[in-house]
Amino acid sequence: MLSYIVKQRTxxxxxxxxxxxxxxxxxxxxxxxxxxxxxxxxxxGMIIAIAVSRLIEQLLYGMSGRDPVVFLSVPVVLTAxxxxxxxxxxxxxxxIDPNLALREE
Numbered sequence: 001m002l003s004y005i006v007k008q009r010t011x012x013x014x015x016x017x018x019x020x021x022x023x024x025x026x027x028x029x030x031x032x033x034x035x036x037x038x039x040x041x042x043x044x045g046m047i048i049a050i051a052v053s054r055l056i057e058q059l060l061y062g063m064s065g066r067d068p069v070v071f072l073s074v075p076v077v078l079t080a081x082x083x084x085x086x087x088x089x090x091x092x093x094x095x096i097d098p099n100l101a102l103r104e105e
Contacts, residue, residue: 002034002089013093014101023094030093031086038082042075 006013013026049056049071057065 001037002030002086003092005033006030006089006093010096010101010104013096014098017096018098018102026094027090030090031083034086034089035079035082038079042078046071046075 013029016026016029050066053065055065057063
């Protein structure tokens with residue numbers, strides 16, 4: 001999804017680079033877009049997980065449905081995986097040549 005967004009915004013990113021935007025600006029633009037999706041999904045997922053924790057508690061033997069280690073470690077692991085997944089689209093966005101981006105349109 002993020003690769004598609006970068007492809008669609010190639011002209012915009014090319015113009016930003018041509019006007020002198022630093023690389024960290026491009027990095028924060030693309031990573032911010034990807035992480036907004038991830039954080040939104042995690043918030044919705046945590047709300048649902050807390051809501052159905054009583055049902056899950058009935059299925060687990062000897063464990064609590066509201067185990068704080070699980071509720072803290074899962075978002076950390078998912079955030080790390082999401083940052084790793086953002087790496088390739090960010091790398092592509094930072095390597096966009098402004099001349100080629102402007103010629104495409």
